Amino acid sequence: MIPRVSRPPAPGWTLPPTTETDGRALVLYVDVDDGSFRETAERLRAAYNVIRAQKDREACDAIRMYHQHLVAVLLDVDMPGSILDGILLTRILRGRVPEMGVPPFARNLPELDVPIVLVTGSESYAHEDMRRYGGDRLMQKPVEIHKLTLALTDWHLARR
Amino acid sequence: MRTGSQAALEREVDDVARALHRRGAVAESIALLRGALARDGSQASSRQLLEAALAGGPLGAPSTTVELGYELVDAWIRRGMLVEALALLGGTALGSREKGREWANLLGELLAPVPVDADDSLRAMYTELVTGGASVALTLLEERERQAPPMPAWAGRRLALLRWMLLDNAEVLDATDGPDATAPSELAAVLGVVLKRGLLAGRAAVSELAARTPADRDAARTLAALDVLVASVEEEAQRVGASTKTMPMVGLTAALLQLRMGNLREAMALLERRADDSPDGARARRLLEEVDVLSRVLEGQPATQDEELSRETTQLGPLFDEPTLDQRLDRQDTSSAHIVLPDDAEPSGRLTLVEIGRGEGRTVEQSSADQQAEALVSEGRLDEAEQVYRGLLALFPHRVEWGRRADELRRQRLRQSAPDGVLVRAIRPIK
16 A cells, blocks of 8 residues: 555645556665565655565566666665675676676676665665765665655756 | 846755755755756856765855745745755755655655656656656646546656646645735735735635725735736636647746746746747736736735826736737847857857847848757757757847747757647646
């Protein structure tokens, strides 16, 4: 269920229209944590279809399959249980790792011209560090729809 | 040349960006400035701030005290500054409080990218939404709704959201929002309803006051002005509603939409641009007079400047008198004809303005810059041609024909990007 707005968001406003949505923009979310995925997907679903990969190998398969339809990729910074963490996968996706340093399952990935958002539950990472590695934004889990949309809008406007 | 209201808005945006930056909301500050520049690329100070923010430098303190509250968010949404409003919510505690969060999430849904395989008109709608063209986006969606195949559900939801934000809420009454106690007069306070809730609500409020105070000439004149404006908005709505053709969301149509929403400053700016020698000039000037009455009253000045003027402006003739072709040609101003020549002495083809004196007869020199722009048009590079015209217009604001040409090119571009023409009906009939 899409969260319903139960009352006007600001003085003087009527209730917004409510309609179940479909066919929304596609986002890949890579995180092994079920709870985090559920919460994020729930928050984003009003405007985004969220597909999920749990680990690095699955993420690469999903990118190969859906890269032409994705509007953003959200990667957990730590990615426990994977060979690659979110930072290394970001660097690979941005073509910043020599082929010999890339595990076979992550080689020859299609070019990905969409924002990469690194997500974390920790306070110990800095936004600027993520940018250095080729990420476009660092966000706290669970990701809020308005934060993701603002980041994607900024990305689009910067490329105009 | 920038109008006072544009300059004030730019200052406001810059100050909010500085305030967000100082709070550590750097990404939101950058997004805010990018949104503002996408809406109006001529904001030099915003551009400087953006460059400073991207370079990691400080932006300095706001030039005035800025209240980062829901009122500002509300005002920005009503102006179609949706990206800026979202950045403000995301960059402050407003977006994490229950009320602000709901609002932020609705904007987050509205401004979300469209699916990669969305059709061209929906992609054009998205571009308009994130570049300050919310009302154009609304008309694009309305036009798309009438076409086959049916719109996807997410697009229908965005249409409903946009109607709700731009139209429905321009006319709702807020029970907690009484007349402004700081207004310079009772009439100004009552007329303030126009700004908050739109033209129709404002007319109803002033009508009530005029009935209560029949001897108040200012109230009567204000009501007369509102009557003219409401009639014009309704007439436009019927005209557009009856037309089966795609209508441009520019000029008077856009001005009347802004009027309906109670955005007097934006409406005045649009009307002023049409009030010179455009085919709609006479009508624009007439409407401008009436909007000017409202502006004076809001500032606490008398609605009637003198008896004669009052009689003249309240006994209104047909609003839709169009000048004849001869009249239009006679009005054409050749006194300030300029020729723009490339200056070989300057690097990178800079242009130099040469005044060639008062024009004779009806001959107007075609400038080399015009030719360059038209050459771009003939090559299909409409975007660049439009930019050339807008650049020229910024240098020579009196050349309204360049503004018109730029607008034409913009419409042409959008038509090309969406099948069957997409710049469409602007105003829904008023019930």
